[in-house]
Amino acid sequence: MPTYVAVVVAASLAFVGTMFDNFFAFAAQLVVTEAKRHRRVSWAHAFSVALLVVIAAAVGSVLAAVPLRLVGVLAIAPLALAVHAFRHPVTREQYRRGVVTTFALTLTLGGDNVAVWAPLLRANGVARGVATIVIFALWELLFVTSASALAKRENIVRWGTRVAPRVVPWLYLALGVVILVECHTI
DSSP states (O other): OOHHHHHHHHHHHHHHHHHHHHHHHHHHHHHTSOGGGHHHHHHHHHHHHHHHHHHHHHHHHHGGGSOHHHHGGGGHHHHHHHHHHHHSOOOOOOOOOSHHHHHHHHHHTTHHHHHHHHHHHHHHHHHHHHHHHHHHHHHHHHHHHHHHHHTTOHHHHHHHHHHHHHHHHHHHHHHHHHHHHHTTOO
């Protein structure tokens, strides 16, 4: 697979896989937020995701001293998250709304993002890392736009909130494999 096609696939899988449950949590939060505040709440979400990318990049750069194949061992994080999610599926009810809540909630739910994104950014090098970040930004734009549109359909948000716990473990499992492959551990 050509290098940049692999970057697009890996970055897309990493973003969508770690943000799938967050997508429905964010859409549910928009459902309980006044429509006039959606733009500010969406910006808060986007800034929080940007901060998660910065944190993941910082962790990835700290890992620069570690041989890439050993960084692949960090695939244990999404694999452990998969096992945990298979054993303990969780749905998140959203009752709070607002900019601060959105920012804090996105950061709180972002531990898995950092765990997956850091080794991926480390594995890619600078050029591919920048491409990964651009792909993340495009996905975030699509994510926020789609969640805003979806918030108008509460029944779909409820369905997604119910389905996410069954899908997320499989996404984490796939992410663990992607990290192992991208780091040339397997």
